[in-house]
Structures are given as structure tokens and as C-alpha cells.
Amino acid sequence: MKKWGILLAAVMMLTMVLAACGQEKNSNNGAANTTGNNQSQNETQGSQPETDVAKKLILGTSADFPPYEFHIKNEQGADEIVGFDIEIAKEIAKDMGAELEIKDLKFDSLLNELASGRIDLVISGLSPTPERAEQIDMSKIYYTAEQAVVTRAADKDKFATMESLEGAKIGIQLGSIQEGIAQEIPNAKLTALAKINDIVMQLNTNRVDAAILEGPVAESFVKNVEGLVITDAKVENEDEGYVIGVKKGNQELLDQVNTTLDRLLGDGSIDRFVTEASALAEK
Ligand code: ARG
Numbered sequence: 001m002k003k004w005g006i007l008l009a010a011v012m013m014l015t016m017v018l019a020a021c022g023q024e025k026n027s028n029n030g031a032a033n034t035t036g037n038n039q040s041q042n043e044t045q046g047s048q049p050e051t052d053v054a055k056k057l058i059l060g061t062s063a064d065f066p067p068y069e070f071h072i073k074n075e076q077g078a079d080e081i082v083g084f085d086i087e088i089a090k091e092i093a094k095d096m097g098a099e100l101e102i103k104d105l106k107f108d109s110l111l112n113e114l115a116s117g118r119i120d121l122v123i124s125g126l127s128p129t130p131e132r133a134e135q136i137d138m139s140k141i142y143y144t145a146e147q148a149v150v151t152r153a154a155d156k157d158k159f160a161t162m163e164s165l166e167g168a169k170i171g172i173q174l175g176s177i178q179e180g181i182a183q184e185i186p187n188a189k190l191t192a193l194a195k196i197n198d199i200v201m202q203l204n205t206n207r208v209d210a211a212i213l214e215g216p217v218a219e220s221f222v223k224n225v226e227g228l229v230i231t232d233a234k235v236e237n238e239d240e241g242y243v244i245g246v247k248k249g250n251q252e253l254l255d256q257v258n259t260t261l262d263r264l265l266g267d268g269s270i271d272r273f274v275t276e277a278s279a280l281a282e283k
Contacts, residue, residue: 055097055098055099056098056099056101057089057092057093057096057098057099057100057101057120057121058101058103058118058119058120058121059086059089059100059101059102059103059119059120059121059122059123060103060105060110060113060114060118060119060121060122060124061081061085061086061089061102061103061104061105061110061122061123061124062104062105062106062107062110062124062173062195063081063083063102063104064107064195064196064197065083065085065124065125065196065214065217066083066217066220066221066224066277066281067083067084067216067217067220067274067277067278067280067281068083068084068085068124068125068214068216068217068277069081069082069083069085069086069123069124069125070082070083070220070281071104072280072283081102081104082277082280083277083280083281084143084270084273084274084276084277085123085124085125086102086123087269087273087276087277088123088142088244088260088261088264088270088273089102089121089123091260091263091264091269092121092256092257092260095256095259095260095263096256103118103119105119106174106194106195107124107173107174107175107176107194107195108173108174108175108176108194110122110124110126110245111132111135111136111245114136114245114246114247115135115136115247115248117247120246120247120250120253121244121245121246121253121257122136122244122245122246123244123245125214125217125242126138126242126243126244126245127177127237127239127240127241127242127243128141128239128241128242128243129177129180129239132245135248136245136246136247136248137245137246137247137248137249137250137251137254138243138244138245138246139243139244139245139246139254139257139258139261140243140258140261141240141241141242141243142241142242142243142244142261142264142265142270143241143242143270143274144240144241144242145214145215145216145242146214146215146235146237147178147181147212147213147214147215147235147237148212148213148214148215148218148219148230148231148235149162149165149210149211149212149218149230149231149233149235150200150203150210150211150212150213150218150221150222150228150229150230150231151203151209151210151211151228151229151231152203152204152206152227152228152229153227153228153229155209155210155231156229156231157231159209159210159231159233160231160232160233161232161233161234162185162233162234162235162236164233165185165188165209165210165233166185166186166187166188167186167187167188167189168185168188168189168209168210169188169189169191169207169208169209169210170182170185170188170189170190170191170208170209170210170211170212171190171191171192171193171199171202171203171208171210171211171212172190172191172192172193172199172211172212173192173193173194173195173196173199174192174193174194175192177237177239178212178213178214179192181212181235181236181237182212191207191208196213196217196221199211199213200221200225200228203228204225204227204228210231212235215230216274216278218230220278220281220282223281223282224281224282244257244261
């Protein structure tokens with residue numbers, strides 16, 4: 001009897017593993033950077049009037065940024081991009097009656113991809129700088145957060161002020177506003193990398209002394225990576241808040257984005273998305 005139980009369990013497990021493999025394969029179909037079918041959703045609302053807006057909405061994001069956008073293994077064991085930016089994108093697509101496709105790209109390539117029309121929308125914890133405003137059109141601000149300095153636990157007190165970072169080795173994301181912030185620190189030696197995970201790795205292996213990250217992202221990483229802490233250093237930042245980017249001149253999409261943001265800000269959805277995404281990022 002017991003033997004049969006074990007055999008049955010083994011067969012069930014094998015089936016589950018095979019099913020998971022199948023899922024993975026499916027989700028890898030399509031272009032190299034897309035996340036596949038499991039990310040698509042088509043929630044066309046029957047009552048919505050037909051518009052001439054494209055029926056597919058392509059989001060560009062750099063999914064290295066919990067709780068904004070990050071990868072998880074979902075319940076089916078498949079890779080999925082989640083986060084509060086992604087929830088916002090889903091709402092915009094829903095309001096448009098469009099299908100959402102997500103492309104996970106390097107942060108520093110997002111604005112070019114938008115300009116060339118390969119993506120329709122950038123939602124990626126994007127801060128509104130004057131330089132970016134020349135390249136793309138931006139929505140209203142949908143969320144704000146502060147910057148944080150992350151270091152190894154042993155160095156927490158050593159880097160408790162911005163002045164203490166003078167001459168230090170600092171990791172930042174390529175093309176981010178943190179790169180600009182770090183450039184202002186006298187004699188700092190900068191390591192600018194495309195993905196945040198790699199910056200955290202550099203920190204962990206003593207190749208940089210500190211990293212400058214968005215506060216919520218810093219919190220997510222210190223919770224998940226042992227030995228890292230947020231210091232008391234207060235980072236000055238003029239480009240407060242996050243916006244959604246669309247191609248210059250795409251007024252129709254910009255209006256739609258702002259309308260959806262008004263709805264989500266008005267009914268508290270964004271705060272709820274942030275709470276839910278933060279909980280998910282902690283798992
Ligand atoms: N807020 C910063 C910026 O706009 C960093 C954003 C990085 N986003 C990301 N998904 N990695 O430059």
C-alpha cells in the first residue's frame with residue numbers, strides 16, 4: 001500500500017514537472033525580449049466604443065526593479081513579470097480595450113525604443129528629467145519615493161552621509177538619474193551597469209562600496225539579500241516622482257494614460273498595487 005502511495009506521488013510529481021516545462025516553453029515563444037503569452041491579456045470591454053487606437057499595447061520596462069517591475073515564478077512555475085507598474089499598464093490596456101505585451105529591456109534603451117516606435121509606452125519607475133522631456137512626452141506623476149544608499153552591513157556607519165561617499169566606489173544603473181546623482185559626488189568611482197541585480201552582486205562581492213537606488217527598490221533588495229543595509233545618507237534629488245513615457249506627439253495615448261491614472265489615483269488603486277507588489281516582492 002505504502003509503495004503504491006510513493007509511486008503515485010512520483011508519477012504526480014513528474015506530471016507536474018512536465019506541465020511546468022510545457023508552460024515555460026510556451027512562454028518563451030515569440031520575440032527574444034517578450035515575455036510571451038502568459039503576460040498577454042485581452043480584457044476588451046463590451047460596452048466600450050470602438051476607437052482607432054491600436055489593439056495591442058506594447059509596454060517597455062526594465063524588470064529588475066522590485067516592487068515596480070520584477071520577475072517571479074508564478075503558480076504554474078512559469079516566469080512572469082509583475083509589479084505595481086505592470087498593474088498600471090494592465091489598467092491602461094483594459095481602458096483601451098487593448099492586449100498588453102510586455103518587453104523586458106535594458107533601462108538605458110527604453111527611450112530609444114519608444115522614439116523608434118518599437119514600444120508604445122515606458123512604465124519603469126521613470127523619473128521626469130528635463131532632458132527626457134525633450135525626447136519623449138510624459139504623463140502626470142503617479143507615485144513618489146525617495147532615494148537610498150545601500151551598502152554592506154559592516155559599512156553602515158561609514159557611509160551615513162552623502163559626504164562620506166566622496167572617493168567611494170559607487171554602483172548605479174546605466175542611464176538612470178542615480179548615475180547623475182553619483183556623478184556629483186567628488187572623486188567617486190562609478191560602476192554603471194545595465195541591470196540592478198548586477199549592481200547588488202558587485203556590492204555583495206566587495207567590488208563597489210555602495211549603491212544608490214530608489215528607496216522602495218533598496219528596501220526590497222535589503223530584505224532579500226543577506227548582509228545589505230540602507231544607510232542614513234540622505235540623497236538630494238530634483239526629479240521627484242514617476243511618470244509614464246509615450247512617443248513625442250502621441251497625444252491620444254498620453255490622454256488615455258492620464259485618464260487611467262486619474263482613475264487609479266482617485267480610487268486608491270495605486271497605493272493598493274504598491275502594497276500588493278511589495279508583499280509579492282518579499283516572497
Ligand atoms: N527612477 C530612476 C530613473 O528614472 C531609475 C529607474 C530605473 N528603473 C528600472 N526599472 N530599473 O532614472
